[in-house]
Amino acid sequence: MTDRRPEPQPVAAQIWKRDFPYEAAAEEEVTRREFARYLVAGAGALALGNVGLAAWTQLRTINEGEPRAIVDAASVEVGGTHLFRYPTDADPAVLLRISDTEVVAFSQKCTHLGCVVYYEADEHRWHCPCHEGNFDAETGDVISGPPLRPLGRIDVETRDDGMIWALGRDTGS
Ligand code: FES
Incomplete structure (x- = not known):
């Protein structure tokens, strides 16, 4: 076969x-x-x-900067601002006292092209004069203009000694 x-x-x-x-x-x-x-x-x-x-x-939610006392809370009136530098001397920052108990702080660098923002009390917002960018005063979120990202937030707290402390800058946003 x-x-x-x-x-x-x-x-x-x-x-x-x-x-x-x-x-x-x-x-x-x-x-x-x-x-x-x-x-x-x-x-x-x-x-x-x-x-x-x-x-x-x-x-990622990385906080930059070491906790540091910024200013005596009693020296910043409600609706007032205080300029400081955080986390390094090359980083302009600003805090706003919203009420007796509430304080917020942000990097002063606009997230569009890095110009300095300032507080407009009558509009209750952060304003960037370079290209008319506007940010929410309390959250730092973009309201209008070319910026796409919110302002860099700095965590702050008022301690028992009456000082406002910066605790770290949030780089996660
Ligand atoms: S740099 Fe702020 S809007 Fe352009």
């Missing part, structure tokens, strides 16, 4: 090689298909990197 199992069929590339048995110049170098594969793999790696970076910037 004879073995009638079918012969293994050559794949298309082997058939092509058998029918046209010549060597092309640079045949061993990267083929178009391999090049496309590398491109897809590279694009995939870049996309994954971007997703990871976006997730990291969304999740």
